[in-house]
Amino acid sequence: MPPPLDASQPRLAAGCRWGPENKAGSEERVVLFPEGAIKLQGTGRQILEQCDGQRTFAEIIAELQKQFAVADPEKIRADISIFLEQLQRKRIVDY
Amino acid sequence: MLPNPLALIAEVTHRCPLHCVYCSNPLELAGTQAELSTEEWTSVFQQCGQLGMLHAHFTGGEPLARPDLAELIAAARDAGLYTNLITSGLGLNEPRLQTLVDAGLDHIQISFQDSREEAANWIAGAKAHAHKIELSRAIRRRVDRKRLAFTVNLVVHRQNLDHLEEMIAFIEQLNPERIEIAHTQYYGWALANRAALMPTRAQLERAVAIVAEAEKRLAGRIRIDSVVPDYYAKYPKACMGGWGRRLMLINPAGKVLPCHAAEVLPGLSFENVREKTLEWIWQESPSFRKFRGEDWMPEPCRSCDRRTEDFGGCRCQAFLLTGDATVTDPACSLAPSHSIVESAVREANAGTEVAQPETASSFVQLQKQTSDLWSYRTNPE
Numbered sequence: 001m002p003p004p005l006d007a008s009q010p011r012l013a014a015g016c017r018w019g020p021e022n023k024a025g026s027e028e029r030v031v032l033f034p035e036g037a038i039k040l041q042g043t044g045r046q047i048l049e050q051c052d053g054q055r056t057f058a059e060i061i062a063e064l065q066k067q068f069a070v071a072d073p074e075k076i077r078a079d080i081s082i083f084l085e086q087l088q089r090k091r092i093v094d095y
Numbered sequence: 096m097l098p099n100p101l102a103l104i105a106e107v108t109h110r111c112p113l114h115c116v117y118c119s120n121p122l123e124l125a126g127t128q129a130e131l132s133t134e135e136w137t138s139v140f141q142q143c144g145q146l147g148m149l150h151a152h153f154t155g156g157e158p159l160a161r162p163d164l165a166e167l168i169a170a171a172r173d174a175g176l177y178t179n180l181i182t183s184g185l186g187l188n189e190p191r192l193q194t195l196v197d198a199g200l201d202h203i204q205i206s207f208q209d210s211r212e213e214a215a216n217w218i219a220g221a222k223a224h225a226h227k228i229e230l231s232r233a234i235r236r237r238v239d240r241k242r243l244a245f246t247v248n249l250v251v252h253r254q255n256l257d258h259l260e261e262m263i264a265f266i267e268q269l270n271p272e273r274i275e276i277a278h279t280q281y282y283g284w285a286l287a288n289r290a291a292l293m294p295t296r297a298q299l300e301r302a303v304a305i306v307a308e309a310e311k312r313l314a315g316r317i318r319i320d321s322v323v324p325d326y327y328a329k330y331p332k333a334c335m336g337g338w339g340r341r342l343m344l345i346n347p348a349g350k351v352l353p354c355h356a357a358e359v360l361p362g363l364s365f366e367n368v369r370e371k372t373l374e375w376i377w378q379e380s381p382s383f384r385k386f387r388g389e390d391w392m393p394e395p396c397r398s399c400d401r402r403t404e405d406f407g408g409c410r411c412q413a414f415l416l417t418g419d420a421t422v423t424d425p426a427c428s429l430a431p432s433h434s435i436v437e438s439a440v441r442e443a444n445a446g447t448e449v450a451q452p453e454t455a456s457s458f459v460q461l462q463k464q465t466s467d468l469w470s471y472r473t474n475p476e
Contacts, residue, residue, distance in 0.1 A: 001314070001315025001316070011241075013241075013244070013272065014240060014241050014242070014243060014244045014245070014272055015201050015202045015242070015243055015244020015245075015272070016244065017177075017201065019149065019175070019177070020175040030149065032149060032150070032177040032201070033177075033244070034179065034201075034202040034204075034244045034246055034272070034273055035150075035179070035320070037101075037149050037150070037177070088315055089314055089315055089318070090318060091244075091272045091273060091317075091318045
């Protein structure tokens with residue numbers, strides 16, 4: 001699979017979902033999938049929470065670029081792309 | 096501090112319509128009368144949720160043999176658990192599948208015995224193959240297929256590894272998200288049938304190359320999970336991710352075990368969820384503490400760099416092959432008892448013949464015809 005396109009609408013793949021909300025104040029949230037789970041916090045969590053099957057890849061990038069205005073926008077794009085591509089190979093994300 | 100367990104393996108029944116010769120269930124199966132009730136399982140799942148566990152794996156036997164399976168899945172889901180059904184598919188049609196998904200089923204894992212119908216039914220001792228194909232198609236036909244992950248589990252061994260490519264191609268067209276290629280592990284019925292099931296080194300080497308090629312070709316479409324069988328590995332498997340470290344298993348009668356086979360170990364007694372809480376069992380029970388951590392380890396494990404990776408291998412395999420559960424897993428090339436595994440491997444490589452499927456008009460006839468080759472798994476009382 002190639003990396004996501006600007007018009008791609010990433011979402012959690014079949015049978016992958018957010019786990020229960022953690023105790024109040026916890027930064028961490030779990031994504032559950034067949035035979036495993038990943039704990040996410042910070043930027044990883046922010047990116048994946050935007051992957052609702054509605055927002056496009058371009059919109060997700062724009063949102064994160066806005067939030068991290070001091071960082072290099074191209075680097076943000078590349079990082080998000082690699083992150084989603086890795087999760088796609090594990091069949092946790094589809095786009 | 097002791098971390099909480101991550102997942103529960105719920106053996107909800109030992110009844111099964113299949114008789115697979117590679118079954119890892121114990122030879123002494125729990126009877127129907129002893130099975131936990133719906134309410135008892137519901138309490139178990141609530142306790143799991145409170146312990147912060149993440150996954151509930153429904154297995155057996157055949158979980159579909161329980162008429163209350165949808166209720167059990169709903170109870171697990173309500174407790175915050177991810178629900179996985181490990182099944183032969185027998186007993187499932189489209190309406191019942193819908194009921195299970197509505198109850199909150201997240202993942203279904205269907206086992207296939209082979210790509211060839213005659214061979215598949217021969218391994219299973221039952222005419223199951225055609226139904227499994229129908230069911231897989233029904234899973235993929237679903238309108239809301241995004242709700243349910245689909246894995247095909249293929250158990251491989253001496254009798255089918257020669258056409259692994261064909262089997263992978265067959266599974267590909269069933270279009271699952273995931274394929275598990277599971278080499279037979281020698282416990283229970285599989286250990287009794289080991290001579291007929293253990294692959295040759297040549298079969299294994301070819302299989303490793305075929306799996307690597309398929310992983311590359313299917314990347315992004317189908318995820319393949321596969322491990323090298325431990326008899327042919329240099330180091331033992333990290334059985335259950337370490338004893339009492341990540342997983343709890345509850346058998347149909349409510350006994351709480353650190354792994355599938357632990358009941359074979361002499362001198363250990365296991366608590367029942369009817370009498371103790373899961374939390375107490377996890378933290379305090381002598382059986383879960385017995386091989387937890389490193390204090391129990393003999394040499395060469397005790398001073399081995401890998402002890403935090405494989406935890407000394409499998410306690411049940413150590414007992415089954417050497418008669419002593421406290422020694423290094425003989426699958427380890429450094430184990431003093433490794434010659435036991437070496438000699439099994441030698442035997443497996445001495446003859447290269449593969450048996451041919453027999454056709455029979457009944458299960459009893461099939462049992463008779465194949466009695467020199469293996470024993471089929473039977474059912475509990």
